[in-house]
Amino acid sequence: MPTEHDYVEELAETINRMFGAGISDPSAREIAEAHFPEKALGGEITEGIRKRLHKIRDILEQDYLHPVCLVSRTYYSRFRREAPKTVADAARCLPIGYGKKQQGVYLQRGADDLIWEAMLQSNLASGAGKVKRSANRALDGVEGGRLSAQRAGELLSETRQHLAPDKPELAEQVIAALPADTDAE
Secondary structure: OOOHHHHHHHHHHHHHHHHHOOOOOOEHHHHHHHHOOOOOOOHHHHHHHHHHHHHHHHHHHHOOOOOEEEEEHHHHHHHOOOOOOOHHHHHHOOOOOOOOOEEEEEEOOOOOOHHHHHHHHHHHHHHHHHHHHHHHHHHHHHHOOOOOHHHHHHHHHHHHHHHOOOOHHHHHHHHHOOOOOOOOO
C-alpha cells in the first residue's frame, strides 16, 4: 500500500519531468494537472500538493540534485513573465512572512539568479541569527550559573562543527576573493 512518502516522491518525479520539458517554475496547480492528467481536479488536490511542497523540495534537492526553492503567489502574479530586477523584489517572490504561502517550485536559472540568491540570503541570515542568539543564551547561562562552562563549551564546539561547510577549501577561496573593502562580518 502506497504511503505518504511514496506520494511525495511521485510528485517530485512529476516535477522532475516538468523541468525536463522546460517548465522551470511549476505552480501547485500545474503540478496537480501534470500528475493527474485528464482528471477533474478539486481544490483540495492542489491544496494538498501546495502543503507538501517543502517535502517535495527536499527530495528534488537531495535525490535529483536540483537547485530549487519555493515561491509565493507574488512570484506567479508579478514576476513569472519578467524576472525581478532587484534583490528586494526577488525576496518578495519567496514565501516568507505572515500569510505568504508557498505556491510552487522554482528551479535556479543560471548564475546570479536573484530569486535563488534571495533564498540563500534569507536562509543564511535566519540560521546565523538563531546560532548567535543561542550562543549568547549559553554564555549568559554560564555567567548566571545556569549552565556549566564545560557543557556550554561542548554545545558551542558541536555547533561550530555543524556550521562548517562540506567544502571548506572552496568556502575559504570565495571569501578570499572578496574585494578588500568588503565588510565580511
